[in-house]
Each structure stands twice: as structure tokens, then as C-alpha cells.
Amino acid sequence: MPQPLQIGKCDRRITIQRLTESQGEHGEPTEAYTDWTTVWANKYESGREFEAARQINPEIATMFQIRYLSGLSATMRISYDGKFYDIDHFVEVGRRDRLNIFAKARQV
Secondary structure, eight states, rough: OOOOOOGGGGGEEEEEEEEEEEETTTSEEEEEEEEEEEEEEEEEEEEEEHHHHHOTTTOOOEEEEOOOOOOOOOOOEEETEOOOOOEEEEEETTTTEEEEEEEEEEEO
């Protein structure tokens, strides 16, 4: 049984952004990311569990672990420390205890 996420040990503040559609100056459709929520997270770039996940998808570069959050979608992205991370997939750990979000840094 997984241990509950100790929120006091989450030391990274990340912003999850969602893709929104609007209209540009001339009525053309435009897409932009807007802030959806900001949460505390753990950030992992190595470790046994993470290395096992990398074998499934070797392009994954980062895992963020947060408290369970309803409504998260793989079409969203994470903003952290001046970088953007595209969400590849996420896994619920425990019964709505936490989410492991597997993401890769967006190439600029």
C-alpha cells in the first residue's frame, strides 16, 4: 500500500496550465495557455520508480508528484522555474491520494 504524500516535503511550486481557445484581433481563432491551478509538488529526475517508468517511454525527462487533483488532462502543461513541461501521462497513486505526472521539458 502506498504511503500518503507528505505535503510538507513538497518543495516545488508548479503551475498547471490549460490550452484555451479565443478569437484574435481579426476574428481568427487563437490558442494560448492560461493558468489553471498552482500546487506544491515534488520533482524527480531519477530514482528506481522513475527509472522503471523511463523504460516504458524513454523520452520522459521529469516526474512531478502532487496531491490528487480532479480534472487534470494530458493536454495541459506545467510551468516551473521558467520552463514548460508537456504532460505525457499521469498515474493515480493510492485511492485519490496523489498523482505522478510524467512530463518532458518543452524544447525552445
